[in-house]
Amino acid sequence: MKKHGHFHWKEEQKNWAKIVEPVAAKSGHAVCRICDNDGILKQIIVSKSKSDRHVYKCIKSARWGDKIPMDVKDECNATAAEEVETIHE
Structure with a gap:
């Protein structure tokens, strides 16, 4: 397992x-586009x-190109604060 900041995750995740x-990154919130x-x-x-x-x-x-060590769907279902919008381009 690796430790990155406050996250612990397995290499093979x-x-x-x-x-x-x-x-x-705005005052009090952050907006980003991701590929899940x-x-x-x-x-x-x-x-x-x-x-x-x-x-x-x-x-x-996080910076452009970084990977976020979490499943966005699970995280967003766990907390009501995150809003997820699917982008159709």
């Missing part, structure tokens, strides 16, 4: 989402006050 555009583990382009909004603190910090500090 497959449920990673990749950030496909620079994260727009199913290959679907999504935009997620993570609120500092309503979402999990570790998820918020991970998203806010």
Whole structure:
């Protein structure tokens, strides 16, 4: 297992989402577009006050091309603060 900030994950984890555009980190929330583990382009909004603190910090500090060590669907179902929008382009 590797330790990255506050996250612990296994090397072989497959449920990673990749950030496909620079994260727009605003005061109190962060907006980013990701390609989830199913290959679907999504935009997620993570609120500092309503979402999990570790998820918020991970998203806010992430850069274009980084992989997020979580399954976005599971994380968003677990906390009502994150909004997910599927992008149809």
